[in-house]
Amino acid sequence: MSKLNFDAIGSRWEIETGKPLPDEVRAPLIASIEAFDGIFSRFRTDSLVAEMSRCEDGGRFEVPAESVPLFDLYDRLHAATRGAVDPLVGRDLELLGYDAEYTLLHDPVAIARYSQQRRNWKTDVQRDANVLATRRSVVLDVGAAGKGYLVDLVAAKLRDGGIDDFVVDAGGDLVHAGPTPLRVGLEHPADPGAVVGIADLKGRALCASAVNRRAWRGFHHVLDGRTGVPTKDLVATWVIANDAMSADGLATALFFVHPDALRHLFQFEWVRMLADGRVDHSPGFKGEIFYSERITSCHETG
Amino acid sequence: MPRNRMRTLRNLVPAFFISVGLHTLAVGAPAQRPGETRSTSYADGVYTATGQYGGQPSFITVTVALKDGVVTSVQVRPHATVPRSLELQRAFAAAVPKVVVGKPLSEVRVDKLAGSSGTPKGFNDAIDKIRQEAAR
Numbered sequence: 001m002s003k004l005n006f007d008a009i010g011s012r013w014e015i016e017t018g019k020p021l022p023d024e025v026r027a028p029l030i031a032s033i034e035a036f037d038g039i040f041s042r043f044r045t046d047s048l049v050a051e052m053s054r055c056e057d058g059g060r061f062e063v064p065a066e067s068v069p070l071f072d073l074y075d076r077l078h079a080a081t082r083g084a085v086d087p088l089v090g091r092d093l094e095l096l097g098y099d100a101e102y103t104l105l106h107d108p109v110a111i112a113r114y115s116q117q118r119r120n121w122k123t124d125v126q127r128d129a130n131v132l133a134t135r136r137s138v139v140l141d142v143g144a145a146g147k148g149y150l151v152d153l154v155a156a157k158l159r160d161g162g163i164d165d166f167v168v169d170a171g172g173d174l175v176h177a178g179p180t181p182l183r184v185g186l187e188h189p190a191d192p193g194a195v196v197g198i199a200d201l202k203g204r205a206l207c208a209s210a211v212n213r214r215a216w217r218g219f220h221h222v223l224d225g226r227t228g229v230p231t232k233d234l235v236a237t238w239v240i241a242n243d244a245m246s247a248d249g250l251a252t253a254l255f256f257v258h259p260d261a262l263r264h265l266f267q268f269e270w271v272r273m274l275a276d277g278r279v280d281h282s283p284g285f286k287g288e289i290f291y292s293e294r295i296t297s298c299h300e301t302g
Numbered sequence: 303m304p305r306n307r308m309r310t311l312r313n314l315v316p317a318f319f320i321s322v323g324l325h326t327l328a329v330g331a332p333a334q335r336p337g338e339t340r341s342t343s344y345a346d347g348v349y350t351a352t353g354q355y356g357g358q359p360s361f362i363t364v365t366v367a368l369k370d371g372v373v374t375s376v377q378v379r380p381h382a383t384v385p386r387s388l389e390l391q392r393a394f395a396a397a398v399p400k401v402v403v404g405k406p407l408s409e410v411r412v413d414k415l416a417g418s419s420g421t422p423k424g425f426n427d428a429i430d431k432i433r434q435e436a437a438r
Binding site: 102167169172173174182183184185186187188189190191192193194195196197198199206207208210212213236238273274277278279280281282283285289290291292 | 389392393396397398399400401402403404405406407410411412413414415416417418427
């Protein structure tokens with residue numbers, strides 16, 4: 001196996017391939033990730049997202065044509081979760097302190113003010129294919145599915161380069177191709193050195209979302225788009241789907257709706273950990289969950 | 303020596319089937335026998351029941367722990383022999399959230415990890431900075 005490691009969009013990437021990556025495949029991979037970041041990053045002032053945020057009276061913004069599937073997915077997830085998954089939570093994240101400067105300080109007055117004029121993906125952005133039209137300032141955050149989108153993009157470029165045996169890992173968002181299944185440890189959210197189960201991944205993508213680590217001063221980064229408030233019912237989700245973008249987006253959607261609400265709309269398997277630490281999974285999940293055999297009970301006295 | 307309380311309660315199984323899908327599995331009204339009053343409550347402890355259903359018939363074992371009238375833990379053990387039946391029982395068991403034990407990474411063989419460690423570097427750096435400031 002040949003390995004390529006690099007840092008991009010704030011994540012550690014590792015690409016393992018059955019045969020060494022030729023230079024003509026390797027260089028465009030990293031360039032395309034950087035190009036995506038240059039358009040969609042909330043953390044740089046020269047991005048399209050920053051420009052959209054600055055246009056107080058709105059405007060028309062063209063995104064790359066190949067990113068249309070990403071916005072199609074957001075449309076579907078927004079509808080399926082009745083507005084809970086909303087890429088306009090960028091503003092809420094900023095107000096809670098998850099901003100370009102990483103102040104991690106929330107602004108209660110601004111939060112109160114914004115709650116009166118909350119942006120909504122359906123009504124505040126009119127999208128015609130790859131052109132987004134706004135009428136006031138919006139802060140786009142493609143955090144729910146953007147990394148999965150990039151993992152798929154890399155996988156597609158590997159396939160185009162004639163490589164059909166690989167693992168693309170962007171900080172735990174994975175896509176696998178090839179004959180040998182991959183054993184993926186499902187990290188215990190509360191115990192970094194432990195796993196709660198193992199997924200067998202073969203020819204599909206697996207993405208995880210957890211709220212315990214990307215958390216600050218009582219907040220975390222999975223926000224309900226309808227309220228701007230961090231979710232409470234779940235602490236971690238894992239989703240296996242045919243593509244990483246869907247797996248990534250669904251891993252976020254599961255924080256807001258029961259898996260049954262998404263079952264007829266997407267083809268996926270899931271594992272989730274509830275806020276009380278219990279875990280359940282879809283019937284078709286391929287792998288193992290380390291369930292406790294222990295039954296808690298009181299003893300009789302005397 | 304304390305004795306672990308184990309009882310069999312036939313009516314708990316249907317009650318449990320009704321409760322699946324709810325986050326809080328309170329055994330209230332559904333567990334009542336006909337004619338009983340609504341004030342009926344069950345003693346704390348562990349209850350095990352093997353349910354029988356279907357024409358073949360098929361069995362499934364459910365063990366629940368009760369505390370203050372609330373189910374605090376549930377185990378479902380499928381033991382069907384017919385493949386389709388086993389599949390259904392496993393699907394049912396999977397739908398019940400259960401307590402997990404974290405296994406140390408030293409005890410398992412995995413190729414990759416997915417979960418919290420995927421936290422972006424920029425965020426981790428910011429958190430570290432806050433911790434350092436707080437420690438001053």
